[in-house]
Amino acid sequence: MAPVTIAAVAAHFGRDIDRGVGKVVGIIEAASREGVQLLVFPDACLGGYIGDLREPDPTDLPPALDPDGPEIAAVIAAAGPMTVCVGYAEGAVGGGRYNSAICVSGDGELGRHRKVHQPAGEMLAYLAGDSFAAFDTPVGRVGMLIDYDKTFPESARALALDGAQIIAALSAWPASVTDRASRLPADRQSRLFDLYDCARAAENQVVVVSSNQTGIMGSLRFLGQAKVVGPGGDVLATTRSKGGLAKVDIDVDAEITRARRVLNHLAERRVDAYQAPSDQAQP
Secondary structure, eight states: OOOEEEEEEEEOOOSOHHHHHHHHHHHHHHHHHTTOSEEEOOTTTBTOOOSOSSSOOTTSOOOOBOTTSHHHHHHHHHHTTSEEEEEEEEEOTTSOEEEEEEEEETTEEEEEEEOOOOOTTGGGTOBOOOOOOOEEETTEEEEEEEGGGGGSHHHHHHHHHTTOSEEEEEOOOBSOSSSOOSSGGGSHHHHHHHHHHHHHHHHHTOEEEEOEEOSEETTEEBOOOOEEEOTTSOEEEEOTTSSEEEEEEEOHHHHHHHHTSSOOTTTTOOGGGOOOOOGGGOO
């Protein structure tokens, strides 16, 4: 496959759905003029994230959207030939919502993911997903993670084993809620956010496209730090703590082949030696 232009978004998205849809469409149109072929938006860019990670306000939760509704339809219409990943709260049958991501092009839905791992009090606001799966897109085989999912190596590994060449990691990742630093770059969560992006790329030898919210929602201050990481774990483009696009041209197939030429992590696993501890052995 020829080189593709990939971009990750760092921007603020609040509770106003119409404004969020308009902002997403505007960014897609601007990215299209720059030749972007894969554009990854943050988690919760349609409707915003919760305002408190430990005790979400039940009267101020993200609106639950229908993936077949007008909001996603507007993204599909704007996407055209571009592959676009966006985060939103997906309404569940019987009530409630999932913290979800959907990947689309102008032809419609390409793939969907519901966040599996829930930190702190997020379970009070969202239902949990239960699977990881990659899917085919015009830019290659893609898998998606949301926020806390990328903390767990098994999440990205499951996608890589399912053939994902690119992992889109959509986040609404805040600074530490217990030990916040005075400057975002010095915050503990800032360091971890970058560490997880690079580790997940390097250990699976895939491309990671990491988006994130900026600004403030309730008591949460988001880090930004959107980036594209190559299959060797090297950061190819980043917004740092500012808003904007982290954009790069990359031959995904060639870079993955080069990374795996001598050491192929997926092929050289020793599954026979990996024994999960019993439930009784868990802390």
